[in-house]
Amino acid sequence: MPASLVTETADLLARLGVPADAVTGGSLVVTSPITGERIAEVRETDATGRDAAIAAADAAFREWRLVPAPRRGELVRLFGLELRAAKADLGRLVTIEAGKIVSEGLGEVQEMIDICDFAVGLSRQLYGLTVATERPSHRMMETWHPLGVVGVISAFNFPVAVWSWNAAIALVCGDTVVWKPSEKTPLTALAVEALFEKASEKAGAPFGLSRLIIGGREAGEALVDDTRVAVVSATGSTAMGRAVAPRLAARFARAILELGGNNGAIVAPSADLDLVVRGVAFAAMGTAGQRCTTLRRLFIHEAVYDALLPRLRRAYASVTIGDPREAGMLVGPLIDAAAFDRMQTALDKARADGAVIHGGERARQDLGGNAWYVRPALVEMPAQTEVVRTETFAPILYVMRYTDLDAVIAAHNAVPQGLSSSIFTNDLREAESFLSAGGSDCGIVNVNIGPSGAEIGGAFGGEKETGGGREAGSDAWKAYMRRATNTINYGRDLPLAQGVAFDVE
Numbered sequence: 001m002p003a004s005l006v007t008e009t010a011d012l013l014a015r016l017g018v019p020a021d022a023v024t025g026g027s028l029v030v031t032s033p034i035t036g037e038r039i040a041e042v043r044e045t046d047a048t049g050r051d052a053a054i055a056a057a058d059a060a061f062r063e064w065r066l067v068p069a070p071r072r073g074e075l076v077r078l079f080g081l082e083l084r085a086a087k088a089d090l091g092r093l094v095t096i097e098a099g100k101i102v103s104e105g106l107g108e109v110q111e112m113i114d115i116c117d118f119a120v121g122l123s124r125q126l127y128g129l130t131v132a133t134e135r136p137s138h139r140m141m142e143t144w145h146p147l148g149v150v151g152v153i154s155a156f157n158f159p160v161a162v163w164s165w166n167a168a169i170a171l172v173c174g175d176t177v178v179w180k181p182s183e184k185t186p187l188t189a190l191a192v193e194a195l196f197e198k199a200s201e202k203a204g205a206p207f208g209l210s211r212l213i214i215g216g217r218e219a220g221e222a223l224v225d226d227t228r229v230a231v232v233s234a235t236g237s238t239a240m241g242r243a244v245a246p247r248l249a250a251r252f253a254r255a256i257l258e259l260g261g262n263n264g265a266i267v268a269p270s271a272d273l274d275l276v277v278r279g280v281a282f283a284a285m286g287t288a289g290q291r292c293t294t295l296r297r298l299f300i301h302e303a304v305y306d307a308l309l310p311r312l313r314r315a316y317a318s319v320t321i322g323d324p325r326e327a328g329m330l331v332g333p334l335i336d337a338a339a340f341d342r343m344q345t346a347l348d349k350a351r352a353d354g355a356v357i358h359g360g361e362r363a364r365q366d367l368g369g370n371a372w373y374v375r376p377a378l379v380e381m382p383a384q385t386e387v388v389r390t391e392t393f394a395p396i397l398y399v400m401r402y403t404d405l406d407a408v409i410a411a412h413n414a415v416p417q418g419l420s421s422s423i424f425t426n427d428l429r430e431a432e433s434f435l436s437a438g439g440s441d442c443g444i445v446n447v448n449i450g451p452s453g454a455e456i457g458g459a460f461g462g463e464k465e466t467g468g469g470r471e472a473g474s475d476a477w478k479a480y481m482r483r484a485t486n487t488i489n490y491g492r493d494l495p496l497a498q499g500v501a502f503d504v505e
């Protein structure tokens with residue numbers, strides 16, 4: 001008999017350094033989607049605690065911003081070492097709390113390690129430009145300075161990696177962090193915080209660099225409305241972003257938004273169908289369809305539709321569904337009953353629009369009455385109706401036929417969201433068209449791979465209702481710093497720009 005989830009969770013938390021009193025007797029009940037059973041009761045942070053967390057991060061910022069960036073990088077390096085040492089335990093906890101299969105739970109921790117490595121390198125590369133000036137004996141340059149407290153609001157589906165994209169970069173940039181994790185996944189957040197504290201102690205870093213506030217909407221609002229919080233990076237639904245963005249704008253705080261996706265892929269006549277089947281299977285069914293980058297719309301050229309569809313149907317029918325801790329399992333549970341209900345509502349709408357639906361039904365009820373497993377749904381759609389244009393956070397893949405590339409690119413872009421996209425083709429003209437200014441309107445545009453599973457080296461995020469934010473690699477760090485333009489006169493005259501004369505006696 002494997003250890004019960006309750007015992008295993010308690011053991012993992014203890015090994016990861018989370019005090020038992022933080023996860024027992026609190027008001028926030030945590031259940032594992034694997035069986036639907038209760039695994040912890042977490043203490044929520046009250047208003048006083050929230051204020052104290054932000055105050056501590058604000059005070060730490062005053063000190064941290066003066067520490068040279070490569071020394072700040074040293075803390076992130078040590079944190080990366082803690083993550084390496086704890087990878088198996090933390091990955092396992094991700095599996096238990098979020099329901100991800102083992103390799104994805106571990107992959108999530110690897111993503112944290114990767115961003116730490118990136119941030120350590122970045123800590124020596126926070127470059128500014130020098131700019132040619134029009135005035136003699138002048139020099140112009142840009143300097144980048146720490147901005148302040150960064151509020152991070154994260155979602156259940158990437159309970160730890162998305163925080164780390166923000167935190168690792170923010171910390172080397174000289175900012176401090178207050179994190180409001182999803183109320184569905186506070187345990188992994190507590191574990192990460194404990195690992196971070198260990199690294200902080202080893203580095204001799206000031207107290208308060210990263211604080212955690214646990215709770216629901218009011219906890220998020222505390223970050224959004226507090227003038228001590230300079231930037232809020234929020235990951236979640238477009239509805240959440242619509243609530244957060246105007247409140248941040250009202251106080252001129254910066255927003256980094258990573259909201260809904262409704263990602264499409266185009267399969268052209270020249271596509272390598274072996275690649276397509278594998279790419280589509282992972283992108284559409286992986287993480288039980290609960291990634292913001294999940295493939296939700298597939299446009300197949302009519303020349304290959306009849307060859308491809310039966311292969312996809314076979315993949316959908318044969319995918320293993322069940323306890324994500326078991327080896328060989330590919331599709332774990334949905335996060336909760338509400339997710340299951342939303343999936344069924346979407347499928348009902350699709351059916352009413354004339355869809356032919358394969359799969360989508362509840363599965364593995366043997367694993368628990370409150371565990372919500374489904375067979376991923378492959379849905380043949382006659383047209384891109386409203387339900388297809390709406391993000392449903394579940395494994396539903398809407399499949400449509402096309403004949404003309406320009407028309408399918410227009411259809412691909414005819415949704416409110418703009419996160420990730422792909423084309424499968426071996427035709428250079430088609431690939432380049434999709435990548436061009438007239439092609440996909442998304443923040444992530446791929447060729448011959450699916451839309452999900454991005455590496456941290458690139459800037460991650462999307463356009464339109466996805467919110468426009470960029471996180472992780474490339475120059476996403478600039479959103480966590482303020483830029484100063486400096487002009488220095490080393491001459492004896494005071495020439496004015498644009499030739500303006502203003503001579504006083």
Ligand code: UN1
Nearest residue numbers: 158291292293452453454
């Ligand atoms: C998310 O679903 O919020 O590209 C993030 C991916 C992952 C991140 C997804 N690296 O699918």
